[in-house]
Amino acid sequence: MVAKVFVSxxxxxDRAGVSRSAVSRTFTPGASVSPETRARVMEAADALGYHxxxxxxxxxxxxxxxxxxxxxxxxxxxxxxxLRELTLQLQQGGKVAMLINTDRSxxxxxxxxxxxxxxxxxxxxxxxxxxxKSIAQLCLRSGQRLVLINRDDDQPGPLRINLDDHEAAGRxxxxxxxAGCRRLAFANSEAGTxxxxxxxxxxxxxxxxLGLAVTVERFGWTGYEAGKVLAQRLLTRRERPDAVFCATxxxxxxxxxxxxxxxxxxxxxxxxxxxxxxxxxASWSSYNLTTFSQPIREIASRAVEWLGAPIPEDHSPRxxxxxxxxxxxxxxSIRGG
Amino acid sequence: MVAKVFVSxxxxxDRAGVSRSAVSRTFTPGASVSPETRARVMEAADALGYHxxxxxxxxxxxxxxxxxxxxxxxxxxxxxxxLRELTLQLQQGGKVAMLINTDRSxxxxxxxxxxxxxxxxxxxxxxxxxxxKSIAQLCLRSGQRLVLINRDDDQPGPLRINLDDHEAAGRxxxxxxxAGCRRLAFANSEAGTxxxxxxxxxxxxxxxxLGLAVTVERFGWTGYEAGKVLAQRLLTRRERPDAVFCATxxxxxxxxxxxxxxxxxxxxxxxxxxxxxxxxxASWSSYNLTTFSQPIREIASRAVEWLGAPIPEDHSPRxxxxxxxxxxxxxxSIRGG
DNA sequence: TTGTAGGCGTTATCAG
DNA sequence: CTGATAACGCCTACAA
Numbered sequence: 001m002v003a004k005v006f007v008s009x010x011x012x013x014d015r016a017g018v019s020r021s022a023v024s025r026t027f028t029p030g031a032s033v034s035p036e037t038r039a040r041v042m043e044a045a046d047a048l049g050y051h052x053x054x055x056x057x058x059x060x061x062x063x064x065x066x067x068x069x070x071x072x073x074x075x076x077x078x079x080x081x082x083l084r085e086l087t088l089q090l091q092q093g094g095k096v097a098m099l100i101n102t103d104r105s106x107x108x109x110x111x112x113x114x115x116x117x118x119x120x121x122x123x124x125x126x127x128x129x130x131x132x133k134s135i136a137q138l139c140l141r142s143g144q145r146l147v148l149i150n151r152d153d154d155q156p157g158p159l160r161i162n163l164d165d166h167e168a169a170g171r172x173x174x175x176x177x178x179a180g181c182r183r184l185a186f187a188n189s190e191a192g193t194x195x196x197x198x199x200x201x202x203x204x205x206x207x208x209x210l211g212l213a214v215t216v217e218r219f220g221w222t223g224y225e226a227g228k229v230l231a232q233r234l235l236t237r238r239e240r241p242d243a244v245f246c247a248t249x250x251x252x253x254x255x256x257x258x259x260x261x262x263x264x265x266x267x268x269x270x271x272x273x274x275x276x277x278x279x280x281x282a283s284w285s286s287y288n289l290t291t292f293s294q295p296i297r298e299i300a301s302r303a304v305e306w307l308g309a310p311i312p313e314d315h316s317p318r319x320x321x322x323x324x325x326x327x328x329x330x331x332x333s334i335r336g337g
Numbered sequence: 338m339v340a341k342v343f344v345s346x347x348x349x350x351d352r353a354g355v356s357r358s359a360v361s362r363t364f365t366p367g368a369s370v371s372p373e374t375r376a377r378v379m380e381a382a383d384a385l386g387y388h389x390x391x392x393x394x395x396x397x398x399x400x401x402x403x404x405x406x407x408x409x410x411x412x413x414x415x416x417x418x419x420l421r422e423l424t425l426q427l428q429q430g431g432k433v434a435m436l437i438n439t440d441r442s443x444x445x446x447x448x449x450x451x452x453x454x455x456x457x458x459x460x461x462x463x464x465x466x467x468x469x470k471s472i473a474q475l476c477l478r479s480g481q482r483l484v485l486i487n488r489d490d491d492q493p494g495p496l497r498i499n500l501d502d503h504e505a506a507g508r509x510x511x512x513x514x515x516a517g518c519r520r521l522a523f524a525n526s527e528a529g530t531x532x533x534x535x536x537x538x539x540x541x542x543x544x545x546x547l548g549l550a551v552t553v554e555r556f557g558w559t560g561y562e563a564g565k566v567l568a569q570r571l572l573t574r575r576e577r578p579d580a581v582f583c584a585t586x587x588x589x590x591x592x593x594x595x596x597x598x599x600x601x602x603x604x605x606x607x608x609x610x611x612x613x614x615x616x617x618x619a620s621w622s623s624y625n626l627t628t629f630s631q632p633i634r635e636i637a638s639r640a641v642e643w644l645g646a647p648i649p650e651d652h653s654p655r656x657x658x659x660x661x662x663x664x665x666x667x668x669x670s671i672r673g674g
Numbered sequence: 675t676t677g678t679a680g681g682c683g684t685t686a687t688c689a690g
Numbered sequence: 691c692t693g694a695t696a697a698c699g700c701c702t703a704c705a706a
Contacts, residue, residue, distance in 0.1 A: 006457060006479045008683055019693045024685060034691060049475040051454045055392045055401060056683040059698045064392060066456075069436075074424070075617075080417035087411070087438050096452060099406075099436045101424050115433060117388040119403075120343060138386040142343045224621060257622045280412075284561060285594045286623040345699055356677045361701060371675060393699040396682050 007048045016044035027052050058120060062143075067095045067307065068116035070109060071127035072102045076223075077250070077279035078294065079127065082149070085300040086125065093304050095122070102129055110135045117142060123307050126151060147303045152194035159306045160321045161299055165195050165276075168292050168326045169202030172245050172274045175290075175328070177210050179335040181243035181272050185215040187230040187255055188247040189222040196222070196247050199276060203245050215241060222247065227254020235263045242271060243334075249275040249282045249291055256287055256333070273333040276326070283331070290334045292326040299324065344385045353381035364389050395457060399480075404432045404644065405453035407446060408464035409439045413560075414587070414616035415631065416464065419486070422637040423462065430641050432459070439466055447472045454479060460644050463488060484640045489531035496643045497658045498636055502532050502613075505629050505663045506539030509582050509611045512627075512665070514547050516672040518580035518609050522552040524567040524592055525584040526559040533559070533584050536613060540582050552578060559584065564591020572600050579608060580671075586612035586619045586628055593624055593670070610670040613663070620668070627671045629663040636661065 025031035058064035102108040109129035123145035146158035220226035246252035252275030278293035362368035395401035439445040446466035460482035483495035557563035583589035589612030615630035
């Protein structure tokens, strides 16, 4: 007993005294089998421990049931929450998720996509980075669907799901001003992804419209530690900001900790803070952060729904670009909520 | 253009003017192909966008390259960190991870395992729950390897990776006593998993040996909110504890927040706290939590390494149970670190 | 080194 | 409703 021996449909057929086809039909939803045959097959299958080989089925049907999830920083609160929701809904839709980690290096996403092709994934959902045009085209040409979440790319074919980052950021500016803040700042990472930049630009634009300047600082990667450094930089300025919009909740957490512990500032009395993502920690009472909630549920359901829908024959005018709304979650880090 | 049309080896062969076998060999490491042929094949493959079909390859080789990761609560800091490491190391080993979410309902793990069988996964790594004996046996019989992480189960066959929860918990008791604490408490969830219970028992046993009693409280699931409730319960006791070991960092975070904000206690002066897992938030300066680090890297590498090793022919005396050490990470939540 | 033939487990097709 | 047969795309002898 060394080799891998899964039981095949033939063995089930032999035991049940029917043909392979009968077995196949028994496990194909909506096929015509007599209740009697089905019962005998099921009994034999159970006894033998038979399970349909999805590798072979995928080969025949040209549909593997595999969906590739391509992402970096999968252990991050926001990412992991999104992945959780995606895998969950994919499962409920009868699909199975293949998770591929990318890093921020060049070609990382392309390699992942190639892996997706090798396993004949029905679709790939990209949460980080951006694939090269040629490889993306290859996916599309091969009949693989593509979903891009929060990545701005305008080549046709993939479904693009984005948030209204720009507008959302504008609403924060208004909230700050209403709270009596005048010295606005934006804390960003150096990642420079479209959604991050859209938040920055939206915030600056809205503030400008309100007649206020914004101090912008960018540092490192989008994490807790970077938030601390950003606080260091922004709070030591001569004109110390009285309101800071952090591009990300993780940045905000680091920023708040530094502001309180190194600068002895009280929030929101001396300093108002807002974040983005509504990660779980934002609701922890140490932070109690006012932030924007990513509509994770909806992002996932829209993606899964789109994947399940039939491919339009004639490049129909279906909207393949979704713009979802991020709701402001009022907590205690801005005065007068 | 509706159907899914991936390019096949035959097409590459036609274009390169060679046989299918030549193409196959070109993509099989260690096969004998002349550099000339290989070059022509590669050129054709690149031009056509050919990628080996791993579904078909798996069918032939009886080895899909797929490893199933079975877990619940995948968005939790500890879980997501472990998943990250596993997927990463699996990728580096040329495998690909299939992620299956389970919930805490009965049969959830069994369903996941059946999915693993359907996709002919080479192995399944279980991070949550416990499979039914019969389905686990079926996996093993089918040649699928099984790895259980932090789940106590004694049926032979799977690789079991556990921590020295019991001993580790004992070390915390000593640390508390050394810090001058006398009124010890243990905050646990009601999940009752073996590792959680081992921590509880280890802590109580060590405290008893030191001549101290332990107040044990259990509530809810292993999360932040439960930690707050546990604080509520433990800190309102007449004999208020001066040291609390929380079964999990997440519990500890909730506990600390409640202790500080609702009971105005300072840590570690009035209350010492310890946790377990060393999640990222434990190092955030709001918590600065003394805790045990899960050797995530090693857990993953041991699992992957074991999966890569050949199956012993004769039920050889290979150790299929690993007991890894959790190191105490000293931070500021216990006096006198 | 190369090509040919057969088979992996499944489903789709088509008689019966 | 059932059973035989031909694919699906690939790999592994085997012979050239």
